[in-house]
Amino acid sequence: MSQHKPPARITIADVARRAGVSIATVSRVINQTARVAPDTQALVQAAIAELNYRPHAAARMLAGRKTNTLGLLLPEIGAAFFPPMLRGVEAEARESGFGLLIYATHSASAYDVAQPYPLGEHNTDGLLIFTNSIPEAELRRLHHMRFPVVLFYRSAPEGLDIPSVAVENKSGARQLVEHLVRAHDYRRIAFLRGPGGNEDSYWREQGYREALQVHGLPFDPALVAVGGFDRQAAQDAVDQWLREGLEFDAIFAGDDDAAIGALTALQRAGKRVPEDVALVGFDDTCVSRYLAPPLTTINAHVEQAGREAIRQLVRLIRTGQAEPLVLLPTELVIRRSCGCT
């Protein structure tokens, strides 16, 4: 039960010996890669069963076969955003006949030669890379060696034509903010932006600005703060606004997690939502419909996005081609936190 006494591995040679054939033949019946006489086949299968043989994936890989598995690289894995995405990615991979391995890089920090990513060209047929989970240099290397990669929720760096799938952040945000001004006539709409460098955050802010502009409302820097797509950060930001006595009649929280933080801050300060201040989020996570009041937000179809990303990756692996950029549509979900009933 430890590495001290190394396990006695059963190899293809053991099977071959037991079945009285060559290892080549065993390999053939396992992979169905050539005709094998029915009797021989039966012999081999029996030997495999008796010995409880399992092919060694690393050896297979080394010897040059495909892995039939896809890799997903994330910066982290603990947020509420992930379950639906993982569900989509997982289901689509499975339905396409691939296994799926997931690794959280935890940072796009410098690469260490002695400790390469446990997920890569060596154990995977292609990689789905979420936001900035790996350094750009690594992306370049992968692209350079023509390894199939698709980017997810981020665009390709300058000059690299790597396919990318993301979500219509800008139009979604714009729709949301337009609803706030059109349906409810709010004029001072605060915005909690996401983490710096995050593309989703960037485009949502563009959508916010466009909506203001369309309705002739000024963009007021005092009305934007960093919510970081994070409950605590958002709560702190709203606390701060409240302390400063900032005036606003609605908050666009950047994402649903930030909306929860904002809601907490608002409630603690005795503000009623939506009577005193309206609140909207983005993503429509599984929590949002259950908040009090239920959150008006944008359904970003995260699960669908996951499926689409895998679809492109599989296509890239099989045909060498994929859509350069797919932008998934977004949908306004009106509940009660915006003031609707």
Add this chain to the structure above:
Amino acid sequence: MSQHKPPARITIADVARRAGVSIATVSRVINQTARVAPDTQALVQAAIAELNYRPHAAARMLAGRKTNTLGLLLPEIGAAFFPPMLRGVEAEARESGFGLLIYATHSASAYDVAQPYPLGEHNTDGLLIFTNSIPEAELRRLHHMRFPVVLFYRSAPEGLDIPSVAVENKSGARQLVEHLVRAHDYRRIAFLRGPGGNEDSYWREQGYREALQVHGLPFDPALVAVGGFDRQAAQDAVDQWLREGLEFDAIFAGDDDAAIGALTALQRAGKRVPEDVALVGFDDTCVSRYLAPPLTTINAHVEQAGREAIRQLVRLIRTGQAEPLVLLPTELVIRRSCGCT
């Protein structure tokens, strides 16, 4: 950008040639496995950097080194239960110096030789196995070959001494139900059990029964149905009860997901929680505190459990020993859905 023109891989031989040394030397500087003259070392490092060399993990593995990575096997990955667990598992693995690979088996169905699990003895130093993600035969094989495995949220099959970490389900459930009768004097407490064969569900039911018994309340089979740890299933079950006109003054929902389903059913039927019927869950997922009313539940310290499981696995890998069974304590979280204020 496809498999059609296979990528030109840079190998240790390329590095050796470039640096004018043998491949053995290159290997040594990468792994720091023997003294190498400073000059030689510099030469090699320069060559690695220039060529952008990455060691081939499968080859390393085959040649007999540890992988420095741990594997987590789950049946599925899309539930609200997972993010905190993954956070704990991930953090502890990282802090212990291991990478973490995750694979969703999706079923404990029969094993296919041609398509082995993408996660196993060949690319991992040890496996954490959640509930019933693999067939028992596979577990036996792993154990038999002395591969380090720890079971998570399930116990070892008869006769296999595989370490296991789980949660104090029984006493938690009992505490919860006792609160219901002691503090609120409910007498007809319905129970939504989890999926058949699930150990968590089994022990929670035992706790429920014990609590009833302690207070001299009868166990009434009419008051238990299957909620399956699932929103929709729980909602259907409660709908059914309501249709039948079953009388109950409280529901113990089995887990928080089921509690959400129950809440939905209750609200649609115009029942107020907790005035008309009280409701409690189990797990304390990130949603529970935000429900209306906030859910009384059991905090099962899922993130801590994840850390502990990895701790045991690492210990097993390093020393060959681990705690046979660790049962993590559980904590009552009183909010408003039970009738408290």
Add this chain to the structure above:
DNA sequence: CTGAAAGCGCTTACAG
């Protein structure tokens, strides 16, 4: 401190 060589467990031309 460094290199030549065996071996890890497989797949796949190449012969037959």
Add this chain to the structure above:
DNA sequence: CTGAAAGCGCTTACAG
């Protein structure tokens, strides 16, 4: 239909 052999990219005794 089947086997002998080379090769995948590394690590690690064994010599020196």
